[in-house]
Amino acid sequence: MPENAMPGNRTARRRAILPVAAAVAALTLAACSSGASGGSGASGGSGASGGSGGGSPILIGEVAGTTGAYGTTGQAMVNGAKMAVAYLNAHGGIMGRKVQLQYYNDSASATLAAQEFDRLVSAGAVAITGSGDTGPAIAAEADRRQVPAIGVVDDGGLTVYPNGPDSAPLPWVFDLGLNTFAWGAKIASYALAHCNGLAVLHDPTTYGEGGEQAIKSAYAAAGKKLAFDDAITENWSSGATVGLTSEINQIKATGAKCVDVWLTPQDQAAFVQAAHNQGADFTIFGNDETDSDATYSGLAKNLANGTISALLTSEVAPDAALKAFRAQYKAQFGTPSTPFAEATYDSIMMLRQAIESAKSTDPKAVQNAFNHISGFAGLTGTLGFTPSKHTTINADQLTLVKYDAATQQWVPVS
Amino acid sequence: MQILLSGLATGAIYGLVAMGFAVAFYVTSVINFAQGQLLMAAIMVAAAVSQAGLPTGLGIVAGLAAAAVLGGLVYLLAVRPVLSFSRFSFAWLVSTLGVATILEAGAALIWGPTSRGFPVMLNDQPVRILGAVVSWQQILAIIVGAAVLAAFELYRRRTLFGKLGMAIAADPEMASAIGANTRNVAIAAFALAGLLAGIGGILVGPITYANPYLGETYGINGFVALMIGGVQRPAGAMAGGLVLGVLSQLANTEINSQASDWFPFLIVVVVLLVTPTGLLDAARWLRWPSRRAAAPSPAARPS
Numbered sequence: 001m002p003e004n005a006m007p008g009n010r011t012a013r014r015r016a017i018l019p020v021a022a023a024v025a026a027l028t029l030a031a032c033s034s035g036a037s038g039g040s041g042a043s044g045g046s047g048a049s050g051g052s053g054g055g056s057p058i059l060i061g062e063v064a065g066t067t068g069a070y071g072t073t074g075q076a077m078v079n080g081a082k083m084a085v086a087y088l089n090a091h092g093g094i095m096g097r098k099v100q101l102q103y104y105n106d107s108a109s110a111t112l113a114a115q116e117f118d119r120l121v122s123a124g125a126v127a128i129t130g131s132g133d134t135g136p137a138i139a140a141e142a143d144r145r146q147v148p149a150i151g152v153v154d155d156g157g158l159t160v161y162p163n164g165p166d167s168a169p170l171p172w173v174f175d176l177g178l179n180t181f182a183w184g185a186k187i188a189s190y191a192l193a194h195c196n197g198l199a200v201l202h203d204p205t206t207y208g209e210g211g212e213q214a215i216k217s218a219y220a221a222a223g224k225k226l227a228f229d230d231a232i233t234e235n236w237s238s239g240a241t242v243g244l245t246s247e248i249n250q251i252k253a254t255g256a257k258c259v260d261v262w263l264t265p266q267d268q269a270a271f272v273q274a275a276h277n278q279g280a281d282f283t284i285f286g287n288d289e290t291d292s293d294a295t296y297s298g299l300a301k302n303l304a305n306g307t308i309s310a311l312l313t314s315e316v317a318p319d320a321a322l323k324a325f326r327a328q329y330k331a332q333f334g335t336p337s338t339p340f341a342e343a344t345y346d347s348i349m350m351l352r353q354a355i356e357s358a359k360s361t362d363p364k365a366v367q368n369a370f371n372h373i374s375g376f377a378g379l380t381g382t383l384g385f386t387p388s389k390h391t392t393i394n395a396d397q398l399t400l401v402k403y404d405a406a407t408q409q410w411v412p413v414s
Numbered sequence: 415m416q417i418l419l420s421g422l423a424t425g426a427i428y429g430l431v432a433m434g435f436a437v438a439f440y441v442t443s444v445i446n447f448a449q450g451q452l453l454m455a456a457i458m459v460a461a462a463v464s465q466a467g468l469p470t471g472l473g474i475v476a477g478l479a480a481a482a483v484l485g486g487l488v489y490l491l492a493v494r495p496v497l498s499f500s501r502f503s504f505a506w507l508v509s510t511l512g513v514a515t516i517l518e519a520g521a522a523l524i525w526g527p528t529s530r531g532f533p534v535m536l537n538d539q540p541v542r543i544l545g546a547v548v549s550w551q552q553i554l555a556i557i558v559g560a561a562v563l564a565a566f567e568l569y570r571r572r573t574l575f576g577k578l579g580m581a582i583a584a585d586p587e588m589a590s591a592i593g594a595n596t597r598n599v600a601i602a603a604f605a606l607a608g609l610l611a612g613i614g615g616i617l618v619g620p621i622t623y624a625n626p627y628l629g630e631t632y633g634i635n636g637f638v639a640l641m642i643g644g645v646q647r648p649a650g651a652m653a654g655g656l657v658l659g660v661l662s663q664l665a666n667t668e669i670n671s672q673a674s675d676w677f678p679f680l681i682v683v684v685v686l687l688v689t690p691t692g693l694l695d696a697a698r699w700l701r702w703p704s705r706r707a708a709a710p711s712p713a714a715r716p717s
Contacts, residue, residue, distance in 0.1 A: 066517075072526025204672070232671040236539065245420045245548075246667040266529035266623055273621075276538040277549045295528055299623055 011277050031342055055097045058361060060085065060348060061120030061140060061223035062103035063113050063131040064150075070108065072228035072293055073340045074092035077130055077152055078103050079333050080299060080341030083325070084348035094352045095359070103130075110137035110309045117149075122260045126361040129347050132340060133175065135159035136206055141173035142307035147363045151342050151347030153267050155288055156391040157184075157210025165217065169390035174351070174370045176343045176383065176392045178312075181208060184214025185395040186310045189213075189414070192222050195283065197256035201271070203263055206336070211262040211287050227256035232263075244274045254361040260285035276303050285309065291410045292338050297403055305405035308413060312339060312400040316412060322379045339380065346378035346392075390406060416546035417663045423552030425659020426559030431636025432582065432643060434485075434607035439645050440583050441603035444493050446485075447510040449611050450633020453518035453623070454626060456481040456612030458521050461532045461624035470533040478612040486607020488513050494597065515631065529623040537620035547555045554616040562613060563652045570648070578602060599649035611636075637650035641682045644692015653693060657681075696708035 035249030051238050052328030062081050064074035083099040093099050102120060106113035113134035116143065120128055127148040131138050133152020142149035149172060152335055153159055156179030158167045191198045204368050208231065219226055232244075248271070251259055259282045260274075261268045268290060275282055290296050297304045314322060325345065329337035351366070353373060358365035374384035383392040401410040422485065431449055438446045460477030464470055475576040490510035495599035499505075570576035580598050590596050622628055622643055635658065643654025665673035685693060 066521050067527045071522070114421065201671075230671050233675050243420060243424060246663065248669055250667075251418065266625065269529075269623065272620065275540070278547050279540065299529060299531055301531075403481065 017253065019172055020197070023277075027055075047284065057061050057098040057100040058355070059100045059102060059120075059123060060123045060351065061117070061123070061125030061128040062101060062344075063106050063116045063128060063133060063134070064103060065108040065133040066105045067107050069372060070289075072098070072295065073132045073289070073375070074105065074339040076293075076338040077132055077344040079329065080337075080344035081129055081151075081348055083329065083332070083341075084345045088348070088352060093393070094355050095119045095295050105136050106131050108133045110134045113137045114141050117147075118145065121145050121147050125311050126355065126363065126366060129350050129351075133207075139170050143170055146172060146367075147350075148172055148174060148367050150174045150176065150351060150370070151344045152309055155180045155183075155207050155210065156393065157181045158206040158213065159357045160390050164213065168388060169399070174347075174385055174390050175352075176347045176378070176380065177340055178292070178325070179391045179393045180210030180288065181214040181391070182393050182395045182398055183288045183310055184211040185218055186289075186400060187211075187308070188215040188218030189395070190308065190400055191258055191260070191285065192218065192224065195256075195258035196283075197227035197254060197258065198254040199251040199254060199259045199282075200226055200230075201228075201259060201261050201263065202231055202249070204231040204233060208262045211260070215260060227251075227254040228259075244271050245278060248275050248278045252278070252381045256282075256284045258285060260287070260386075262287045265289050265293075265296035266299055268296050272300050272303040272307070283308065288339075291401060291403070293336070297405075297408065304403045306401045307379055309401055309403075309410070311410060312393065313399045314379065315339060315395055316399045316401065321377075325379055342379040346376075346383065350376055350383065415544045416548075416560050417667055418660060419543060419546050419548045419556075420552065421504045421660030421663035422547035422656055423548060423659070423661065425639075425656035426555045426652075426657070427614045427618045427632065428615075429559055429637040429643075429652035429655025430562065430610045431632050432639035432655045433563070433648040434610035434614075435636055435640045436488075436643075436645055436648040437483075437566075437609040437610065437649040438604050439640075441579050441650065442489070442493065442497070442600050443583075444497070445510070445637070446488055446493070446604065447507070447633065447637075448484075448488050448492075448514040448517060448629075449607060449636060450610040450631070451514045451629035452481045452485055452488075452520075453615035453618075453632050453636075454515060454521060455484055455620070456622045457532060457628065458525055458530075458626065460616060460619060461530050462525065464533045465530065471536070471690045473533065474616050476611060477616055481608040481612025481615065482605045483519070485606070485611070486605040488608070489601050490606035494600070503540040505670035510707045514633070518626055518629060519599060525624070525626060527626060532619040532622075534626045551617070551620050558613060558617060559652065559655075562610065563649060565646055569592045575599070575602070635678065638678045638682050641684050642693055646691060650692050657668040657693065672705040 063077060064077040065071065066074040066078060069127035081101055081103065083101050088094060088099045102123060104116040106116055112138045113131050117128055119139055125207055127150050129136065129203060132152045132154065135158050138149050139159055153173050153175045155173040155177050160173050160175045161167050167209055200212050202212045213231065216226060219270065229248065232247060261271045268286060272284055284307045290307065290309040291311055326337045329341060350373060353368035353376065354366050355361055358369040370385050372389045376383040381397050400413040402413050404411050431453055434449050435445060438444060456477035460473040461479040463473035463476045486508060492513045493506050496503050496505040498510055509661055536554055539550040540547050541553060570579065578594055578599055582599050586596050620710055639655035639658045640651045643650035643652065643656055658681065661681055662674040662678055665677035
């Protein structure tokens, strides 16, 4: 009997298989819920390869972090893309060709996002929409591969204009997301008029830095300085460690009465709880994520009362098209739509216009067409790009809102 | 005082996670890298039960039970098979990390990636102590940390089961030869480790909310606390947690707001260079120099 056929060894082998199986299961599950997860399809079409007017389907790629701190944002982006592709396929596709959507979860990993971008480009994607939380990596890949990155590419701002609001945009990035420069400018305009000292606590990514830079720029233009300005990683992505007490006490020491907490919604909620415990009576300002869904208000509950942020004016007073979209979204996904879903939807609709205008799916032609779109009637407003303006949302399109805990609504600031 | 109290409160959580690492290591010589995810599991289960409208107390019990059961399962599914194959295998490094990934991904699939509310418990009740302001939740963390440490040391030293653990830790073959059920003791040690992490989770949940990705941070900091305090004794692990908590708070306050990201690692490198077996062992040897001549070095612990 060969040694490896002995019963004892079989038992040992079976035992050895267990941890291997556990590791394989871990990797499989991780793949399902994070990096490699994705999907494809005509999303409502009658088949990915069947075109109503012949020709192969047009592939649109999407990279979105559907897990991690911004998981709900990524999921909304995927949902918005699915609805757009379904709409296009139900209305003749693009230039008579069906549209196919292929999306991947980047798990908020820049490395993964870059790999997925390349994978989608290699598969023939004409443009990539996303990603909401790995924008700089996507922007770099778009530049390198010379394929348009559209939609919610991070939150605009420094991701699109790496050298500041007055600098040239990255040529291959067309951002329809909630531009941090716009939110920062809008909030700063209010704070300048109403705050006796403004502190800014932000995360150290382009997201937080973008908001901080816009606020600082507005204060500099008004000849004022921020009372406190610091980047923190505490609580980032909900991995709370030593808490926010030291930052709160430092802000209190400056005498600032207002604080813009440019962190994730859950970290903002932790901040208001800690500030309350420290007896700090700050007026809290938010960012574009604060009121995009109910995460912050749901966690902070009554302590969110009075928080000031901004919403797209189109969100505050939705038109018929947005109302219809929201109703369909709710019916299809069982959850309310968010601006990230709507911006992603807009980006794919705008891509159709760019391709039809260019009469080509060649990336260079599509890029050129994007640079000259104006007056596009989107869900998020009337949108357009120019060669020097690659974000669609500016401060004029925003309405300041305040959270009312009694009605659990964000209401316009009077 | 603010730094001290806030640091002790955070350190007590690190210490509980570190004690869990130490308890499992003590009996099996295995580091369970899913320890942080057991803390997360307790938080997620307690939050889910509470959000279902059931009493907070029931949620806490369910969370603690989940962490303990999962701890036992980690041993049965990811550690024991490896050790059965080869006692000296290090495959548990991968298998426990695999379990950590499974738990994190599983929680995200079940409850979604976004933070969920957690019962506020005592976190909305501040208290002023000698000029410092902390919440009663933080005070509770310090008290529970101390109580758990005392209870564990009593259990370890005064009960047969505790002594059995010490015997198995010293020489598993010999303990087994005289009739000790090493498998059951190891399962119990892992379950107890899960329970300790779960207690940490319940204490910190009102501050962090419930999020599937919490485990990694607390797992890493718990491990750093273990390295600072020393792996030889769970009491040392708790001491390491308290030291880490206070020094991290100090770093955040006195250096900058991101200092707690790197400062703990600086501490652990210094500690490992100066006293490889941890601060508590170093303190013991400084205190009783006469023992140095009579007893073997702590590093020469029987395998």
